[in-house]
Amino acid sequence: MSGKFSDVEEIDRAIVTALTADGRLSYTDLAERVGLSVSAVHQRVRRLEQRGVIKGYTARVSYEALDLQLTAFVAIRPFDPSQPDDAPDKLAHLSEIESCYSVAGEDFYMLLVRVASPGELERLLQQIRTAANVTTRTTVVLSTPYEGRPPAVSASSTPE
């Protein structure tokens, strides 16, 4: 399992902050910022990756540029609540679904989906309903003031 934050002390936090801000930072730059040698930083990054604190690296892309003009939240609940609930598995193959959260409240899951057009949203909702035997309640995103901001990696307790 991934380590607790209490295992992640000051320098590691600086490394994580730097890499969330720029995932392609060189070890040389990283070393300068945190005040360690290149090899020490390299070792720490490897440990952070192994411990699962850093899960990977990605390019952030413009969804508009990729012709995914429509973002929406889709709240779902089972059509028949007595049946086994494995909606996430049944929906995983739909690549338009970016995220799937199990939530408290009236709905069972909240999905974040991205499609090209209203027509594609309609088609996707039909697929979701039939694939997982659920009803859907959709909230269309009109604009995105901000999104995916890096977490504030704040101070914490002692290293191990």
Add this chain to the structure above:
Amino acid sequence: MSGKFSDVEEIDRAIVTALTADGRLSYTDLAERVGLSVSAVHQRVRRLEQRGVIKGYTARVSYEALDLQLTAFVAIRPFDPSQPDDAPDKLAHLSEIESCYSVAGEDFYMLLVRVASPGELERLLQQIRTAANVTTRTTVVLSTPYEGRPPAVSASSTPE
């Protein structure tokens, strides 16, 4: 402005797909995968960055490991709908807010927030309400079957 997807043709799509899967891929590896020379790939990546198709690179982190154990959706609407609505600006300084979406429907905005504990969520909700003069409706995330999956960069029309 960022380019339309119609400007992004096959090789660029392959590059974008590869970099969303691994944001730290070397140009050498990228070149091999897309079947171009290193310098050609390098040039294409630079153009994708300049055009805003690639907006940047980040490390994906484990929120649990960073002691952000509680994720929630916070739907907000103005307490007084007659006043000017600049909630996103007024909330931007709250680093616990990862994303802010303007949405259609009964609510005005949907926030995705991450905090350490229920106590911190309570404190954050108070801050949100007073900072933006809004009411909140919060949906707690119980678990996250999947999240932040890369978009399917599908086929598209002609390059420019």
Add this chain to the structure above:
DNA sequence: TCTGAAAGATGTACGTT
């Protein structure tokens, strides 16, 4: 827009403290 080459910068392993 591609290629190939050359120079400098960086990644990575390893031995030392």
Add this chain to the structure above:
DNA sequence: AACGTACATCTTTCAGA
């Protein structure tokens, strides 16, 4: 744990097609 060295690899630029 961290450092410094050393070698392999990668990045970056440029001329040429």
